[in-house]
Amino acid sequence: MYRIALKMLFGDRAKYIGLVFGVAFSTLLINQQCGIFVGLISRAASVIDDTPEANIWVMDPGVKNLDTIFPLRDTELARVRGVPGVEWAVPYFKAMATVRTQTGELESALLIGADDNSLIGIPARCVLGDPFDLKRPDSVAVAKDAFGKVWRGEEISLGKTLELNDRRAVVVAVVEDLPKFTSSITFYTRYSQALQYTNNGRNQLSFILVKAAAANDPEAVARQIQAQTGLQALTSDQFRKKAIQYVIDNTGIPVSFATVIGLGIIVGVAVVGLMFNLFVLENLKHFAALKAIGIKNRRLLAMVLLQAAVVGLVGYALGLGAAATFFETAGRSPNFRGFYLPWQVAAASALVATFIMLLAALVALRRVLFVDAAIVFRG
Amino acid sequence: MPQSTSQPVASTPADASELAARCEGITKEFGSGQTRVQVLRGVNFSVRLGEMMFLVGPSGCGKTTLISVLAGLLTPNSGSLEVLGKSLNKLRGGRLVDFRAANIGFIFQQFNLLPTLTAAENAAVPLLGQYVSFGRAVKQAGEMLDRLGLQAHKHKYPSQLSGGQQQRVAIARSLVHSPRLVICDEPTASLDAETGQTVMKLLRELAVTPQRAVIVVTHDDRIYKYADRISSMIYGRIIDVTLQGGVASASALAGSPN
Numbered sequence: 315m316y317r318i319a320l321k322m323l324f325g326d327r328a329k330y331i332g333l334v335f336g337v338a339f340s341t342l343l344i345n346q347q348c349g350i351f352v353g354l355i356s357r358a359a360s361v362i363d364d365t366p367e368a369n370i371w372v373m374d375p376g377v378k379n380l381d382t383i384f385p386l387r388d389t390e391l392a393r394v395r396g397v398p399g400v401e402w403a404v405p406y407f408k409a410m411a412t413v414r415t416q417t418g419e420l421e422s423a424l425l426i427g428a429d430d431n432s433l434i435g436i437p438a439r440c441v442l443g444d445p446f447d448l449k450r451p452d453s454v455a456v457a458k459d460a461f462g463k464v465w466r467g468e469e470i471s472l473g474k475t476l477e478l479n480d481r482r483a484v485v486v487a488v489v490e491d492l493p494k495f496t497s498s499i500t501f502y503t504r505y506s507q508a509l510q511y512t513n514n515g516r517n518q519l520s521f522i523l524v525k526a527a528a529a530n531d532p533e534a535v536a537r538q539i540q541a542q543t544g545l546q547a548l549t550s551d552q553f554r555k556k557a558i559q560y561v562i563d564n565t566g567i568p569v570s571f572a573t574v575i576g577l578g579i580i581v582g583v584a585v586v587g588l589m590f591n592l593f594v595l596e597n598l599k600h601f602a603a604l605k606a607i608g609i610k611n612r613r614l615l616a617m618v619l620l621q622a623a624v625v626g627l628v629g630y631a632l633g634l635g636a637a638a639t640f641f642e643t644a645g646r647s648p649n650f651r652g653f654y655l656p657w658q659v660a661a662a663s664a665l666v667a668t669f670i671m672l673l674a675a676l677v678a679l680r681r682v683l684f685v686d687a688a689i690v691f692r693g
Numbered sequence: 694m695p696q697s698t699s700q701p702v703a704s705t706p707a708d709a710s711e712l713a714a715r716c717e718g719i720t721k722e723f724g725s726g727q728t729r730v731q732v733l734r735g736v737n738f739s740v741r742l743g744e745m746m747f748l749v750g751p752s753g754c755g756k757t758t759l760i761s762v763l764a765g766l767l768t769p770n771s772g773s774l775e776v777l778g779k780s781l782n783k784l785r786g787g788r789l790v791d792f793r794a795a796n797i798g799f800i801f802q803q804f805n806l807l808p809t810l811t812a813a814e815n816a817a818v819p820l821l822g823q824y825v826s827f828g829r830a831v832k833q834a835g836e837m838l839d840r841l842g843l844q845a846h847k848h849k850y851p852s853q854l855s856g857g858q859q860q861r862v863a864i865a866r867s868l869v870h871s872p873r874l875v876i877c878d879e880p881t882a883s884l885d886a887e888t889g890q891t892v893m894k895l896l897r898e899l900a901v902t903p904q905r906a907v908i909v910v911t912h913d914d915r916i917y918k919y920a921d922r923i924s925s926m927i928y929g930r931i932i933d934v935t936l937q938g939g940v941a942s943a944s945a946l947a948g949s950p951n
């Protein structure tokens with residue numbers, strides 16, 4: 315009977331394709347939108363992820379994200395270094411700067427100043443040049459994606475000069491970093507150099523990056539720092555969550571994505587539900603004939619569930635494949651860089667596909683179970 | 694095989710063991726209150742193994758309702774009903790479905806073939822219902838189609854077949870699992886006269902065996918000659934049963950309508 319169920323399904327080509335397309339469409343939409351959403355909001359914390367060496371971030375108690383910063387006094391660095399369990403602590407500078415591109419246009423850029431000695435804060439992956447050349451005066455490293463935005467259409471190269479806040483800068487290294495939420499151009503330099511570009515003297519410490527000693531629990535060390543200095547100290551994980559939560563709470567991004575995803579599910583349920591019902595309805599007299607001939611309800615139920623399962627599975631596979639293709643191809647563009655398809659999203663959309671098919675099958679099943687076999691003799 | 698059925702069936706009153714179905718005082722009504730209609734008004738009816746019984750009467754007199762009751766598709770409001778030695782009133786749910794699957798074959802006016810299955814697959818459905826493997830069921834159904842002269846059409850879909858061919862597939866489906874009671878509702882009503890004759894001739898030859906009874910509902914008097922007995926029904930009652938001696942006359946008359 316299962317063979318018959320499948321032949322019934324595949325034999326009705328138009329409806330089968332429509333059903334599969336409905337599920338695939340929902341799956342694609344959910345995965346694509348969720349993937350972009352996750353990718354987009356994790357950019358709010360990409361600065362943290364660019365600096366895996368540190369596991370605690372120390373900042374002004376009022377800081378809620380990585381963009382609104384109140385500088386600390388220079389003396390705080392020494393106080394943090396004095397907290398037990400701190401292996402090392404280095405200064406970290408982060409501010410917006412204005413750059414003039416080679417065509418004369420102005421762009422805002424993120425300027426990050428890393429500890430002069432250790433260069434902690436400079437992304438580890440260097441694609442051209444040597445980060446240690448940052449020790450030279452007026453030198454900066456530029457993010458690979460940013461290079462093309464400042465020097466349009468040019469291959470990445472070293473020795474390029476530009477105006478950063480009206481001051482000359484020379485590119486000595488090209489690094490690969492994670493895309494940022496607020497700006498698409500990032501320059502990296504030494505802490506002391508960054509202060510010169512921003513023309514601010516002392517007490518410009520945006521963050522203090524701390525590494526907890528190996529034997530210590532970073533959370534405990536963070537609490538200790540907080541207690542001892544009165545500053546806010548968060549582990550990288552805590553800060554990442556806080557920064558992302560800020561975006562979720564304070565922007566329309568989650569709502570707009572949720573709307574699209576919700577529409578995807580509704581369209582999926584409506585299209586698939588209606589079409590599956592139509593499919594079953596058109597086959598109702600055949601189901602009634604099968605009933606009359608002596609096929610039990612239990613087996614008719616299994617047939618319908620099998621049909622639903624096949625539609626769900628094929629549709630899901632196609633939708634997921636399409637989403638994966640999207641992230642593989644479109645994902646290569648810098649604007650989508652770092653976007654991926656989290657397995658949790660794929661799993662959740664499998665549940666949604668199951669839900670859609672179950673709902674469709676349930677409504678259709680009612681018809682099949684309650685159809686009166688006696689109708690076989692009626693026109 | 695066809696020859697085996699060309700012996701006239703004894704028309705002497707049969708004892709109970711030879712009865713395929715017997716019902717007494719069957720009533721059936723539909724709806725309730727204002728819309729209540731009584732369709733069967735105390736039907737006494739019996740059919741013997743080895744005979745082809747026609748059930749005739751004007752449209753709306755309750756023929757279809759009666760065979761639905763006999764097949765266990767409708768529950769009568771009152772009366773006793775025995776089919777193949779089983780009291781159908783006492784069978785419920787799954788047991789009743791199993792009983793139908795094992796013992797009853799159906800032929801419908803509208804053929805009711807699944808459009809996405811081939812002829813052989815359609816004819817195999819009752820076997821699949823009894824958990825025969827797909828390959829074996831289709832093979833067995835194919836053999837039945839051979840006997841109905843459909844050798845060349847086994848793998849065609851219903852839409853590729855003529856009405857007569859489709860009804861022959863339906864005959865194969867009704868017989869493939871060797872049921873002991875075959876119930877046909879207006880089997881020739883959707884066919885032209887000539888095709889109707891061919892189909893009835895095949896049905897007569899293949900379906901009627903000593904261990905099986907065939908009930909044919911019709912109001913097409915051009916096929917009466919294929920009947921062994923004819924029960925006439927009017928307004929919810931059987932009013933008359935006449936002997937037709939169908940086998941002998943059917944062989945003689947086959948192919949020459951009227």
Ligand SMILES: Nc1ncnc2c1ncn2[C@@H]1O[C@H](COP(=O)(O)OP(=O)(O)O)[C@@H](O)[C@H]1O
Pocket residue numbers: 723724730732750751752753754755756757758759
């Ligand atoms: N499910 C039903 N509900 C109400 N009336 C019905 C139903 N089935 C049949 N009838 C009525 O019962 C009568 C007999 O119908 P039927 O048995 O189909 O007659 P026949 O097959 O002799 O033409 C008709 O008047 C029909 O309208």
Ligand SMILES: [Mg+2]
Pocket residue numbers: 756757758878
């Ligand atoms: Mg009728």
